Amino acid sequence: MNKRHFLAVAAAGASLTSAALAAPAHQRLAGPGLLTVTGAIGRGNRGPLDKALDQMMAKQQIAFDKAHVFDFAALTRLPAITIRPTVEYDAKVHALKGPLLAEVLQAARVDVNSPARLVLRAVDGYTVKLSLAQARQQRFIVATHLDGQPMALGGLGPLWAVFEAERFAELAAKPLPERYAQCPWGLYHLEVQPA
Numbered sequence: 001m002n003k004r005h006f007l008a009v010a011a012a013g014a015s016l017t018s019a020a021l022a023a024p025a026h027q028r029l030a031g032p033g034l035l036t037v038t039g040a041i042g043r044g045n046r047g048p049l050d051k052a053l054d055q056m057m058a059k060q061q062i063a064f065d066k067a068h069v070f071d072f073a074a075l076t077r078l079p080a081i082t083i084r085p086t087v088e089y090d091a092k093v094h095a096l097k098g099p100l101l102a103e104v105l106q107a108a109r110v111d112v113n114s115p116a117r118l119v120l121r122a123v124d125g126y127t128v129k130l131s132l133a134q135a136r137q138q139r140f141i142v143a144t145h146l147d148g149q150p151m152a153l154g155g156l157g158p159l160w161a162v163f164e165a166e167r168f169a170e171l172a173a174k175p176l177p178e179r180y181a182q183c184p185w186g187l188y189h190l191e192v193q194p195a
Contacts, residue, residue: 029071034158035104035142038064039192040116042109045069060125062189068108072158075144078103083141085164088176089156095147096162101140105132105192112136115195120161122184123153128161130182132192138163142187156185 036046036057044066051058078099087094102112110116116132143160144150151157165171165179172179 029069030073031071033069033071035070035075035188035190037068037070037105037108037110037190037192038062038066040110040114040194041066041068041192044108056123057189060121060189062121062191064191070104070107072144072150074107075099075104075142075159078107080144081139081141083139083143083162083164085162085180086166086176088180091176095145096141096143096160097145097148098141098143098159101135101142101161102132104142104190108192110192117193117195119191119193120184120187121189121191123186123188126184126186128182128184138168140183153186159187160185161187161190 033046046067046069048065049057049063049067054062075098080097080099082095082097084093084095086092101118106112110132112132114132118130118132118135120128120130140161140163143162144158146156146160151160160183162180162183162185165174
């Protein structure tokens with residue numbers, strides 16, 4: 001093996017996430033894991049938290065024995081819808097596209113009709129708790145695109161759990177910044193807690 005080929009292989013191997021390394025060969029991710037779903041899920045596609053390799057999750061005191069990890073390709077293969085909420089950051093209507101949160105959970109083999117509680121975590125540690133019933137009723141999506149473009153890390157993405165607050169009178173009456181308190185941008189972890 002020549003040096004250049006060796007370095008290319010080593011760099012590619014170093015970029016794999018621990019989730020991809022832990023997944024069975026037939027379920028390898030096509031890209032980096034963006035969303036990790038833990039708790040009351042099906043079999044999962046990765047093993048337990050690795051405190052050495054899952055640094056951010058370990059620092060946020062997340063623990064799990066199994067998880068279902070989604071990369072960008074897996075999320076965009078799910079049926080998507082587009083919503084058009086007024087976004088609090090610029091007070092303008094934007095098109096947000098992505099799968100329903102319930103569809104994501106169903107892909108992780110969660111019983112979406114259960115009375116489960118959800119804990120949604122953003123990369124900055126912001127945490128939101130809501131019921132699965134509320135997420136279904138308000139039609140939360142896991143937005144992957146903003147105005148037709150994939151959302152970047154460092155902005156509101158790469159994933160944003162969001163819904164159209166204006167569709168609900170009690171929320172539409174609130175000041176814009178208060179409407180989206182339960183919508184963490186930079187979403188990366190979702191825990192399903194049985195009732």
